[in-house]
Amino acid sequence: MSNPTHIGFIGLGVMGEPICRNLARKSGARVMAFDLSKEPLQRLAADGVKTAATPAEVMQQCDVVFLSLPSGEVVAALSRDANGLLANARAGQIVIDLSTSSVNTTRELAGEFQGRQARWVDAPVARTRAAAEAGTLAVFVGATPELFAQVRPLIATFAADIALCGPVGCGQVVKILNNMMLFEHVVAISEAKNIGERAGVDPKVLFETLTQGSADSFALRNHGMKAVLPGEFPERAFSVRYAQKDLHYALQLADETGVDARGAKLVDEWFDQAIASGAGDQYHPVISTLMARKD
Known part of the structure; x- marks a missing residue:
C-alpha cells in the first residue's frame, strides 16, 4: 500500500479535476475516476485517467480512493448508499476525503469504514483552483502518524503544504x-x-x-x-x-x-x-x- 498501483478519484469539480490530473501525472499509479459530468472525464483522458461507470467500480478496482465532493452530506450519502462506498470497501483500502465535511460526519464514517477493515483519512484542501492546478494546495490531515506517512506522498502530488492536525476529524x-x-x-x-x-x-x-x-x-x-x-x-x-x-x-x-x-x-x-x-x-x-x- 505504500506504493499503490491503482488510485481512484470521485468528484471532478472545480478542485477535483486539477487534483486528479496532478495525481495522474505525478503518482506513478494508474488512476480511475468517476463524476456525474462527462466533460472533466473527457479532458482527463488525455492524462491517462480511466473512466469508471459507477463509484462502486472505483472502490472495487482501487487501493486508495480520493473524494472531492460538495459537502459532508453528499459524502455520507454516497458512502451509505446500498451499492456505495461502504458496501464495496475492503480490508486495507484507504479512503481520503478532500471535501470539507462536518467533524461528526467524518468521525462516524471513519468508524463505519473501520468496521469494514478499511481506513478513512480526512484531508480537506485549502487555497484556490489555480493552486490546485499548480499542485500547491494546503491540506489539513486527520489520521494516525503511521497512516499519514503512507498517504503523504500521494497528497504531495497536488499540495505544497501538508499538516498532520491530529487523529481522524482534526483535519476538518x-x-x-x-x-x-x-x-x-x-x-x-x-x-x-x-x-x-x-x-x-x-x-x-x-x-x-x-x-x-x-x-x-x-x-x-x-x-x-x-x-x-x-x-x-x-x-x-x-x-x-x-x-x-x-x-x-x-x-x-x-x-x-x-x-x-x-x-x-x-x-x-x-x-x-x-x-x-x-x-x-x-x-x-x-x-x-x-x-x-x-x-
Missing part, C-alpha cells in the same frame, strides 16, 4: 476554523472599504496602505485587493452558498464545544442577506456590496 476542525476566520476577516475588510470610501478615502489607497500596517493579511491582499476592491465576484468561484455551508459546520462545532461564536454568527447573517438578494452563487466577498445602509 482546522479547515472549518480556517474558513470561519477567513469569512470574518472578509467582513472586516468589507466594512473598512465601505466606511473608508464614505469618509473620503480612495479604497485603493486604503487597502494598499493597510498592507503596510498591522491590518495586513492574506485575506486583505487576495479577497480584498482582488475581489472587494475591483468589485469582481464571479460565479463558479467559492460562492456564498458553499461558504455558508462551511460556516454552518463551524457554528455547529462552536455549539457542541460551548463557545459563543458571535463573529461567525454575524457572517451568517450577511450570507443570508446575500442569498436573499440573489447573490448566493457569486464569490462570497460579494457581501461587501450589501453594506450601504439605507436610511
